[in-house]
Amino acid sequence: MLTKREELFGGTPDEYLSHKEKYENSTRKAVILFSLLRKIQEENNTDLTNYRNLLSGVLGASISQDGSPFGLHYIMFMPVFMSQADEEQQERWLHRALNCSIIGSYAQTELGHGTFIRGLETTATYDPSTQEFVLHSPTLTSYKWWPGGLGNTANYCIVIAQLYSKGECHGIHSFIVQVRDEDTHMPLPGIKVGEIGVKMGLNAVNNGFIGFENVRIPRTNMLMKHAKILEDGTYVKSKNSKLIYGAMVFVRVVIVFDSVNYLAKAITVATRYSAVRRQSQLKEGEPERQILDYVTQQDKILTAIAGCFAMKMNARMLWDTFNVINDQLHKGNMERLGELHALACCLKAISTSDSSLFTARCRVSCGGHGYMVSSTLPATSALTTASCTYEGDNTVLLLQTARFLLKTWRQIDTGPLTPTVEYLKTVSAPGFSYKWENSIEGIIRGFQIVSMKKISSCLNLMTAKVMSGMSQADAWNTISIQLVSAGESHCRAIVISTFHEDMSKAMRSMSASLAEVMGQLVELYAVYWTLERLGDLLEYTSISGADVVKLRSWYEELLRKIRPNAVGLVDAFDIIDELLQSTLGAYDGRVYERLMEEALKSPLNAEPVNQSFHKYLKPFMQGKL
Ligand SMILES: CCCCCCCCCC(=O)SCCNC(=O)CCNC(=O)[C@H](O)C(C)(C)COP(=O)(O)OP(=O)(O)OC[C@H]1O[C@@H](n2cnc3c(N)ncnc32)[C@H](O)[C@@H]1OP(=O)(O)O
Numbered sequence: 001m002l003t004k005r006e007e008l009f010g011g012t013p014d015e016y017l018s019h020k021e022k023y024e025n026s027t028r029k030a031v032i033l034f035s036l037l038r039k040i041q042e043e044n045n046t047d048l049t050n051y052r053n054l055l056s057g058v059l060g061a062s063i064s065q066d067g068s069p070f071g072l073h074y075i076m077f078m079p080v081f082m083s084q085a086d087e088e089q090q091e092r093w094l095h096r097a098l099n100c101s102i103i104g105s106y107a108q109t110e111l112g113h114g115t116f117i118r119g120l121e122t123t124a125t126y127d128p129s130t131q132e133f134v135l136h137s138p139t140l141t142s143y144k145w146w147p148g149g150l151g152n153t154a155n156y157c158i159v160i161a162q163l164y165s166k167g168e169c170h171g172i173h174s175f176i177v178q179v180r181d182e183d184t185h186m187p188l189p190g191i192k193v194g195e196i197g198v199k200m201g202l203n204a205v206n207n208g209f210i211g212f213e214n215v216r217i218p219r220t221n222m223l224m225k226h227a228k229i230l231e232d233g234t235y236v237k238s239k240n241s242k243l244i245y246g247a248m249v250f251v252r253v254v255i256v257f258d259s260v261n262y263l264a265k266a267i268t269v270a271t272r273y274s275a276v277r278r279q280s281q282l283k284e285g286e287p288e289r290q291i292l293d294y295v296t297q298q299d300k301i302l303t304a305i306a307g308c309f310a311m312k313m314n315a316r317m318l319w320d321t322f323n324v325i326n327d328q329l330h331k332g333n334m335e336r337l338g339e340l341h342a343l344a345c346c347l348k349a350i351s352t353s354d355s356s357l358f359t360a361r362c363r364v365s366c367g368g369h370g371y372m373v374s375s376t377l378p379a380t381s382a383l384t385t386a387s388c389t390y391e392g393d394n395t396v397l398l399l400q401t402a403r404f405l406l407k408t409w410r411q412i413d414t415g416p417l418t419p420t421v422e423y424l425k426t427v428s429a430p431g432f433s434y435k436w437e438n439s440i441e442g443i444i445r446g447f448q449i450v451s452m453k454k455i456s457s458c459l460n461l462m463t464a465k466v467m468s469g470m471s472q473a474d475a476w477n478t479i480s481i482q483l484v485s486a487g488e489s490h491c492r493a494i495v496i497s498t499f500h501e502d503m504s505k506a507m508r509s510m511s512a513s514l515a516e517v518m519g520q521l522v523e524l525y526a527v528y529w530t531l532e533r534l535g536d537l538l539e540y541t542s543i544s545g546a547d548v549v550k551l552r553s554w555y556e557e558l559l560r561k562i563r564p565n566a567v568g569l570v571d572a573f574d575i576i577d578e579l580l581q582s583t584l585g586a587y588d589g590r591v592y593e594r595l596m597e598e599a600l601k602s603p604l605n606a607e608p609v610n611q612s613f614h615k616y617l618k619p620f621m622q623g624k625l
Pocket residue numbers: 059071075076106108109114115116117118148242245246248249251254255258337338341389390391392393396397400403404407
C-alpha cells in the first residue's frame with residue numbers, strides 16, 4: 001500500500017510521460033493534494049485574508065513543476081467570485097467552489113486579444129423576454145484561449161464578455177457559465193471546448209479554449225456585486241468601472257509571492273550544487289575548488305539570493321497595502337485604487353522579470369547538469385518566463401505604472417501624495433539638495449531622484465510633442481521606452497527602500513550574527529542594482545568615477561563575506577526534496593548518484609538494443625536503405 005507521499009511523488013517521472021499521460025497523472029496527484037487542502041479549508045472559514053495563505057499553500061506546494069489543472073480554480077475562479085459576485089450568488093456557488101464540488105476556470109483572454117481587454121469580442125446579449133443572456137463567439141479570434149484547467153478539467157468558468165442590453169454595449173462584464181455536465185462531464189450544447197496543446201512549460205495546467213454558439217444563461221449568472229442588469233434589461237452601472245479589474249490586482253499580488261517561490265527553488269538548487277561541484281584549480285597543484293569559490297559564480301548566485309529576500313519583503317508590503325486599500329474599496333473609498341493598481345503592476349512586472357533573469361542565471365551557473373530536466377532548472381525557467389506574460393504582459397503593466405506616475409507628477413503641487421509616491425515630493429522640494437554617497441541611504445535617495453527625474457522628463461517630452469502638434473497617443477507611443485524605464489526606476493526605488501526599512505526592523509529581533517548576514521544581503525542588493533543602473537545614476541545624480549571604483553570593491557567584499565553563509569541561507573527556505581524535485585539540489589548532496597539514478601529511469605535504458613537498430617540503423621549502415 002503506497003503512502004500519500006509515494007502516491008504524490010512516486011511513479012514514472014513526468015518527463016517520460018506523453019502529453020496526455022502527464023495531464024492524467026497531474027489530475028491524479030491534484031486530487032490527492034487538494035483533498036488534503038479541502039480538509040484544511042474545512043477547519044478554517046476561508047475569507048480573502050486566510051485565503052491567500054491557503055492559496056500560497058496551493059502554489060508553494062504545487063507538486064508538479066508543470067503546475068496543476070486545479071490552479072486557476074484557486075487562483076482566479078474563487079477570488080473573482082469573492083470580489084465580483086453578490087451575496088446571493090456567493091451563497092449559491094462559493095461554497096461549492098470552496099469544497100471543490102465544482103471546478104472553475106477564468107476565461108478572459110481570447111485568440112485575438114489578451115492585453116487590450118476592452119477589445120474582447122465575446123458577447124453576452126440580454127434577452128428580457130426570457131431574462132437570459134445569450135453568450136456568443138462571433139469570430140474565431142473571439143474564442144477564449146489560455147484559461148487554465150479549461151481543456152478537460154473545469155465544469156464551470158467565469159467568462160468575460162461585452163454586455164449588450166437594449167441594443168447598447170456596456171463594456172466587459174463577468175458571467176459564470178457552466179461548460180460541462182456535472183455528471184457526464186460532456187460539454188453542454190452550443191459549447192466547443194478543448195485543450196490548446198503543448199506549451200514551453202506548465203503542461204499540467206490544462207490550458208484550454210472555448211467557443212459559444214448562442215449559449216443561454218440566466219440573468220442571475222452575471223456577477224452583479226458592482227454593475228447589474230435588471231429583469232427588464234435596465235443596466236445599473238458600477239460605482240467605479242475599474243472594480244471589474246479588481247481580481248487582476250489580487251492575482252498580481254499573489255504572483256509576486258509566487259515569483260519568490262520559484263526563485264527560491266532555483267537558487268536552492270544552484271547554491272547547493274555550487275557547494276558540491278568541484279571544478280578547476282585556482283592554484284597549480286591545489287585540489288579542485290568548489291565552484292562557489294569563484295567570484296563570478298558568486299556574482300550569479302549570491303545576487304539572486306539577495307533578490308529573493310528583497311522580493312519576499314516587498315511581496316509582504318504589497319499584500320499589506322492591498323488589504324488596507326481593499327478594505328477602503330469595500331467601504332466605497334476609491335481614492336487609492338489607482339496607486340494600488342500601479343504598485344501591483346510594477347511589482348508584478350519587476351518580481352517576475354527578476355525571477356526569470358536570476359533563474360536563467362542559476363541554470364547556466366550549473367553548467368551541463370543544469371540543462372538536465374532532472375535538475376528542475378529548465379522547468380523553473382519555463383515557469384518564470386511565463387509569469388512575465390500571464391496576468392498582464394510586463395511591458396504593458398509598467399506602462400500602466402508610468403501612466404499613474406505622470407498623473408501624480410502633474411498634481412505634485414496640489415496636495416499630499418499617497419505613501420508609495422510621497423518620495424517624489426521630498427526629492428523635488430525647493431531647496432532639496434543631495435550629494436551622492438556610497439551608503440544604503442545614499443543609494444535609495446539616488447534611485448528616488450532617478451525615478452523623479454525620469455517621470456518629470458517624460459512629462460516634459462510629452463508636453464513638448466503635443467505642443468508641436470503630435471497627438472497625445474502618438475506622443476505616448478514615441479516615448480514609451482522611457483515611460484517603461486520610469487516605471488521600472490520607480491519600482492526599484494520602492495523595492496530597495498522597502499527591503500532596507502523592513503529588514504532593519506526585523507534585524508532588531510535577530511541575533512547579532514544573523515542580523516549581520518541579513519544586513520549584508522540588503523547591501524548586496526542595493527550595490528548590485530546601483531552597478532546595474534550606473535547609466536541612470538551618472539545621468540541624474542552626482543555619482544563620480546571614484547564612487548564607482550569604491551562601489552565595485554564594496555560589492556566584491558560583500559560577495560566574500562556572504563559566501564560562507566550561502567548554503568545556510570538557501571537551507572533556510574526549507575524546501576523539501578520532494579518539492580524541489582532536483583538531482584542537483586537534493587539535501588544530501590548525492591548529485592552524481594542521483595543523476596545516474598534518474599538517467600536509468602529513461603525508457604531508452606529499458607533494453608540494451610533499441611528496436612530502431614534493427615528497423616533503421618542496421619539496414620542503413622549496411623547500405624540497404
Ligand atoms: C499565481 C501564479 C500561477 C499562474 C496563474 C496564471 C493566471 C493567469 C491568468 C490570466 O492571465 S487572466 C488574464 C490576465 N489579463 C490581463 O492582465 C490583461 C492585461 N490588460 C489590462 O489589464 C488592461 O487591458 C490594461 C490595463 C493594460 C489597459 O486596459 P484599459 O485600456 O481599459 O486601461 P487604460 O490604460 O485605458 O486605463 C483606464 C483606467 O483604468 C485603470 N485600470 C486599468 N487596469 C486596472 C486595474 N487592474 N485595477 C484598477 N484600475 C485599472 C487605469 O489606471 C486607468 O485609470 P485612469 O484613467 O484613472 O488613469
